[in-house]
Amino acid sequence: MLNSDFEKEVQHKMEELKFTPADAVWDNIEASLPQTRRRRLVFFWLLLGLLAGSGAWYFIQNFNGENNDQADVRASGKEPDKQAVTTAAQDLEKQLKGKSTGRKSATINANDSAKDVSGPTKGNKAKTIAPQVKARDASSQATGSTQTKNSVGLPGQVQEKKVIAQTSNEKKVAAETIRIDKGLVISDVLISDTRKSGNNAGAIDKTYSSTAGENTGEAIISSIRTGHLFLAKDEDHKDQTAVLNETSDNEDAVALAIKEGSTINAKGSAVKPSISKKKQLAWEFGLYAGSGISNVKNGLFENTLYASDPLNSGGSVGGGSAFKTIPNPTKGFTYSAGLYGEKAFAKKWSFYTGLQYQYASNNILVGSKVDSAISLNFSNTRLESSAFYRGGVNTNYTNHYHLLQLPVLVKYKPLARWPLYLEAGGSISYLAGSNGLQYNATRNAYISSNDAFNRCLLSGNLGAGVKLAQKSKLPLQLGYRFGYTATSLTKNAFGQQHLSNSLLYLGFRLNK
Amino acid sequence: MTQEEWLVRECLKNNRAAQKQLYNQYAEAMLGLCYRYTKSMADAQDVLQDGFIRVFKNLHQFKNEGQLGGWIRRVMVTTALNYLKSNARYQRELVFDKTDLHAVSDETPEMNLTVKELASLIQQLPTGYQTIFNLCAVEGYSHVEIGEMLGIADATSRSQYARARALLVLWIKKNYSENKLHYAK
Numbered sequence: 001m002l003n004s005d006f007e008k009e010v011q012h013k014m015e016e017l018k019f020t021p022a023d024a025v026w027d028n029i030e031a032s033l034p035q036t037r038r039r040r041l042v043f044f045w046l047l048l049g050l051l052a053g054s055g056a057w058y059f060i061q062n063f064n065g066e067n068n069d070q071a072d073v074r075a076s077g078k079e080p081d082k083q084a085v086t087t088a089a090q091d092l093e094k095q096l097k098g099k100s101t102g103r104k105s106a107t108i109n110a111n112d113s114a115k116d117v118s119g120p121t122k123g124n125k126a127k128t129i130a131p132q133v134k135a136r137d138a139s140s141q142a143t144g145s146t147q148t149k150n151s152v153g154l155p156g157q158v159q160e161k162k163v164i165a166q167t168s169n170e171k172k173v174a175a176e177t178i179r180i181d182k183g184l185v186i187s188d189v190l191i192s193d194t195r196k197s198g199n200n201a202g203a204i205d206k207t208y209s210s211t212a213g214e215n216t217g218e219a220i221i222s223s224i225r226t227g228h229l230f231l232a233k234d235e236d237h238k239d240q241t242a243v244l245n246e247t248s249d250n251e252d253a254v255a256l257a258i259k260e261g262s263t264i265n266a267k268g269s270a271v272k273p274s275i276s277k278k279k280q281l282a283w284e285f286g287l288y289a290g291s292g293i294s295n296v297k298n299g300l301f302e303n304t305l306y307a308s309d310p311l312n313s314g315g316s317v318g319g320g321s322a323f324k325t326i327p328n329p330t331k332g333f334t335y336s337a338g339l340y341g342e343k344a345f346a347k348k349w350s351f352y353t354g355l356q357y358q359y360a361s362n363n364i365l366v367g368s369k370v371d372s373a374i375s376l377n378f379s380n381t382r383l384e385s386s387a388f389y390r391g392g393v394n395t396n397y398t399n400h401y402h403l404l405q406l407p408v409l410v411k412y413k414p415l416a417r418w419p420l421y422l423e424a425g426g427s428i429s430y431l432a433g434s435n436g437l438q439y440n441a442t443r444n445a446y447i448s449s450n451d452a453f454n455r456c457l458l459s460g461n462l463g464a465g466v467k468l469a470q471k472s473k474l475p476l477q478l479g480y481r482f483g484y485t486a487t488s489l490t491k492n493a494f495g496q497q498h499l500s501n502s503l504l505y506l507g508f509r510l511n512k
Numbered sequence: 513m514t515q516e517e518w519l520v521r522e523c524l525k526n527n528r529a530a531q532k533q534l535y536n537q538y539a540e541a542m543l544g545l546c547y548r549y550t551k552s553m554a555d556a557q558d559v560l561q562d563g564f565i566r567v568f569k570n571l572h573q574f575k576n577e578g579q580l581g582g583w584i585r586r587v588m589v590t591t592a593l594n595y596l597k598s599n600a601r602y603q604r605e606l607v608f609d610k611t612d613l614h615a616v617s618d619e620t621p622e623m624n625l626t627v628k629e630l631a632s633l634i635q636q637l638p639t640g641y642q643t644i645f646n647l648c649a650v651e652g653y654s655h656v657e658i659g660e661m662l663g664i665a666d667a668t669s670r671s672q673y674a675r676a677r678a679l680l681v682l683w684i685k686k687n688y689s690e691n692k693l694h695y696a697k
Contacts, residue, residue, distance in 0.1 A: 029565055
């Protein structure tokens with residue numbers, strides 16, 4: 001290597017040689033880098049899509065479909081689809097219309113496609129009814145028919161069938177539904193036939209029951225009462241209690257919707273339907289606590305880094321005022337605690353709310369602290385403080401945020417037999433206080449003031465969890481929740497700053 | 513933690529904004545480097561692109577012991593040499609004749625060229641001369657190191673450098689005279 005003046009001169013000059021590369025260069029570099037962020041986005045949208053899809057599916061399956069079916073049946077007596085009338089269901093109808101006294105046993109077993117159907121018998125004799133039935137024309141249902149309806153399910157799902165018993169004198173039919181998931185055992189179903197009792201819907205005119213112990217593995221129908229169909233208060237399947245949609249004194253029959261592969265037994269006693277119904281609709285109250293990580297960024301998919309770099313800064317607002325968003329924030333700690341209330345409003349859906357306090361934080365690098373009064377102008381908004389931080393990277397500063405929150409969430413339980421749930425919703429928050437710094441590029445200074453923040457914030461929440469130990473004295477729920485403030489933490493003059501947090505939480509149910 | 517350490521840490525986490533930040537910080541200077549080793553701006557941008565991809569892929573090897581800029585510079589030089597070796601157009605010219613040692617001229621011409629004019633002259637050297645001149649005079653590698661990098665004897669490197677230097681000095685002097693004449697007119 002030579003170190004003459006010539007080489008030194010060349011070296012010096014060449015250090016100054018700079019060219020601006022074309023934008024395409026970075027685009028190509030970026031394309032060749034791992035796309036983890038995009039994958040995260042895809043996951044987010046998939047989760048959102050799954051939630052929306054499952055919600056839509058549920059409503060289609062459980063509200064529109066059933067209501068329409070009922071309306072159709074009542075208006076015209078026509079069958080929604082022409083599947084399946086079972087002799088077993090006819091027997092059920094016969095039971096409903098023909099027998100006014102005595103106790104019968106009635107077992108509906110959807111699992112078995114080739115069912116033995118025996119006529120109604122007095123005493124404690126079991127009867128099996130198969131909803132897996134053959135198709136039959138609507139015209140054949142003028143008298144004494146039973147209709148079934150198949151709803152279309154997704155692959156692998158249990159198919160639902162509705163069995164409607166109809167009277168021989170062609171009176172209107174009450175189409176009412178029980179949903180029973182595969183494998184679920186229901187110990188009691190209350191059914192009654194009001195044809196014998198007129199308008200006395202509350203009376204149990206008939207009771208059908210099975211012999212205890214007979215048909216092991218099948219659930220038992222205890223009785224059927226028009227307008228109400230009550231399932232058991234089985235400890236394991238409390239939340240499966242069905243409530244019929246309609247109560248009408250003129251109804252002559254009841255309808256059962258049974259998912260294939262499920263089993264219903266009839267049992268003749270120990271039915272307390274009113275308690276069962278109340279239990280399902282009762283509020284759960286409990287304590288909530290969670291912790292995780294939080295951060296403040298310009299946007300959900302933004303990464304605000306150095307304020308000193310115009311390419312990555314938040315930019316200015318209000319005609320070129322020299323402010324930029326807080327630079328290079330890193331994640332901080334967050335925790336949340338409070339009370340919650342939860343109430344089921346459908347078999348798989350529940351409403352969740354509460355009142356909670358949340359602490360969130362993030363960290364930024366700033367310069368040294370100066371204990372001197374300062375007044376900074378941010379796009380026509382002036383902030384004053386008795387101290388400030390200089391621009392720099394030698395001090396790690398933690399921004400604290402204290403919030404009071406009112407979450408409003410909807411929970412969906414996609415699987416009947418698993419205590420998992422998905423949740424989505426939002427929350428209204430009040431920012432009680434913050435020491436968050438705002439950066440002023442003109443003075444190269446950071447200043448903290450509550451005046452920079454919006455007090456009322458709206459957030460979106462998304463999460464999932466599991467309910468554990470529901471039989472124990474202290475049932476709990478364990479879950480993950482992501483929250484993001486849709487409205488800016490800071491006022492317009494300070495740019496858009498949004499708080500995001502991911503936390504794991506634990507809920508302890510206090511009432512049982 | 514310094515700003516540079518923080519930036520490296522974020523780049524390693526595949527934080528896209530941090531990677532863009534690092535790119536913005538060094539791209540212009542590195543394009544100048546690439547330009548000196550190639551014959552056109554398009555080729556220089558190709559080298560720059562490959563170089564930064566290597567930087568991000570191998571950033572975990574940077575141990576924060578030296579300057580990040582120096583490490584990136586070494587990656588760029590290596591990328592440029594690989595580019596010259598793999599590109600057919602340069603391969604033909606990248607021949608290092610084993611020649612006798614030449615006495616190195618100590619002549620130092622008056623350097624009244626602009627940065628870009630000087631870079632342009634270096635670019636006009638035959639590829640072999642250009643490469644060795646850049647490695648030796650600008651990057652400051654020794655002939656032994658250059659020999660290892662290019663797979664040639666250090667004596668060959670010395671010889672090539674002497675020729676490259678002499679040629680460049682000649683061009684600079686010529687350029688200076690022409691300019692002088694031009695300004696005299």
